[in-house]
Amino acid sequence: MLAVLLAILAALVVVFWSLSGDSGSLLAEAGDRWPYALAMLALVGLYLAFLSGDYRGRAREALRHAGAWLGLALLLIVGYSYREDLRAVAYRVAGEVLPPGHSILVSTSPSGELAVRIRRQENGHFVARGTANGVALSMLVDTGASTVVLKPADAERIGIDVQNLSFTTPVSTANGTAYAAPVRLRTISVGPLEVRDVDALVSQPGALNENLLGMSFLKRLRSYEFSGDFLTLRGTS
Template sequence: MRRSVILMIVIGLALAGLVLFLALQFPDALTSRGEQIQLTQALLLVAVIGGAAIAHGRFQARQALRHAAIWVGLGAVLLLGYSFRAEFQALGSRLTGELLPHRAQETPVGDVAIRAGDHGHFVAEALVNGVAIRFLVDTGASEVVLSPRDAERLGFDLKSLSFNRIYQTANGTVTGAPVRLDEIRIGPIAVKDVRASVNGAEMKRSLLGMSFLGRLGGYRVNGDVLTLSP
């Protein structure tokens, strides 16, 4: 009997402490009388069920205290996780950037950050007309340049294109066919009606050039991170 009384007191104090904590954390949560009545009814229901269980000996005090300690521990973990959610989110973004450098990470201010790959180049995964394409970011390219393979993935018929443009590259002279892309999207940043060309020769990766980059709010490189601004 004595243990039951002590346990009921402990449960009552725990409920009171929980209500006080929630009231301090969310001062505007119980401003209406209806909300206060609902909370009182819920606490009374918990007290009645707990008291009835104790009175009928459905569980022992030691077992109940052990269960209570488990719930308190889980609550503490959830509280810590919520309190440090920004730090955990930043850590997750950092790990994602290390493991998948081509995957763009949105920053709190709406920018997009891309980490450099193993060879120091920035490779960005973009959605072009809804199709995922990996680009090599190239500020020296005047426009977006698609490899023949990526162009076919986007639905272009290479045989019907007119390869009438001449480009001077480090590997010599190449031809290209002008095309328009409905949209290029990297994370939350989207640019519509983008001028591009399809390269006349095979290339390892398509290039994300100035016809996209020049229409952004800005871009900058800080160490091994490229940041794009909408």
């Protein structure tokens, strides 16, 4: 009986090696993988030793229970091996079910690049729910706007003294030409993506119905891409 259990343990070692790649890559990543492997195998070994004594004379029941535990161990190893793929799938599913405008982190890279997706609204526009100077704001993504543009009420919410602004910069709106005041924002964030020292404008009262997330933010990202019902922003935190 003990010999059978030890054979199962040896088989588990072989499975772990096969899932981890070739021996060269495994040794190269020893510091990353082996602590998990040794801990797993030690626990399995202790459990098998327990089975060999507690199930003495009941080999079939022992093998059935050992198989269940080894199957669970194998599932954990496979899950760990494909954790990045599983995380990406989870992010994509979340992006499908979250309401439009909510950002979802869909991928990361070793270089620190992040990718965030925003779902299109029913009216066809992309609205990002982010922050400006740490205060939550909704902003209409507008690649035709050269800068970020804020409504006066929201500018006041993030700490800008609107009363002392000089509205001297002409801007084109749906209602014609209006005037705005140039400001600089400490930060604008969409999900985990953050851009610092962003040029922006504050519109005159009544000139703008929505805040605009313009190119002074978008061009500071690594990239942005419209694809179907999703906008993907790529940058760093």
